[in-house]
Amino acid sequence: MTMDRAVFYKAVRASLFNDVLKQDQVEGLTAILDRWARMPAPAERRWLAYMLATAHHETGRTMQPVRETFAKSDERAIAILEAAFRKRRLPAVSTPYWRRDGEGKSWLGRGLVQLTHRENYAKMAAATGIDLLIHPERAMELPVAVDILFTGMQSGAFTGKTLGDYFSLSRESWTGARRIINGRDKAELVASYGKQYLAALRLASGAPPAVGRSAA
Numbered sequence: 530m531t532m533d534r535a536v537f538y539k540a541v542r543a544s545l546f547n548d549v550l551k552q553d554q555v556e557g558l559t560a561i562l563d564r565w566a567r568m569p570a571p572a573e574r575r576w577l578a579y580m581l582a583t584a585h586h587e588t589g590r591t592m593q594p595v596r597e598t599f600a601k602s603d604e605r606a607i608a609i610l611e612a613a614f615r616k617r618r619l620p621a622v623s624t625p626y627w628r629r630d631g632e633g634k635s636w637l638g639r640g641l642v643q644l645t646h647r648e649n650y651a652k653m654a655a656a657t658g659i660d661l662l663i664h665p666e667r668a669m670e671l672p673v674a675v676d677i678l679f680t681g682m683q684s685g686a687f688t689g690k691t692l693g694d695y696f697s698l699s700r701e702s703w704t705g706a707r708r709i710i711n712g713r714d715k716a717e718l719v720a721s722y723g724k725q726y727l728a729a730l731r732l733a734s735g736a737p738p739a740v741g742r743s744a745a
Contacts, residue, residue: 531735532734534559536733537562537733540729540732544729554592556592564679574727575723576682578723579692581726582720583710587641594674596638611627626646627645630647634647639668640673640678644668649686653681653686687710690709694706703724707719
């Protein structure tokens, strides 16, 4: 998929970043676009749009790897999660996965998507070949976080659901695709981001506006 990136950045700056794109945001967007450019053709533009939307949402639109709670350090993130757990503000959590294990490692959420729990780090280590079990903090490195984003969303390693389940020749489900990451949480919001990213990608590639496609 050929693309005029200057057109893309101009479009998303207006539609998704309140007319201001910071250098870190550009670098994050570029890393995702560069990874996509290495995909075998023909590439599915909607997959890229939804991955961009997911990173946009999960990182608070910083487009950079973040820790769960957006803390600046593991210790601060652990403290915030512990306080919330003690106050019973995390009803879905039965096992405090962020607590350091016998090796001193914390399996708190990190990356462009929130990779949590040792078993999920193990899955992504096996899928990407990156030493995430030895160094879970590597999920905070931008190239590693991009690999996790692509591998997890395309293979179904996060929840068993894949991009191909929701975007194909016969199906388009922008809200359903949220199940790839986190059930139905903020599904409509992430879908809205995805459609705006798709519009920017189409504009940047010289494609005509989409007509008559499903909005679901």
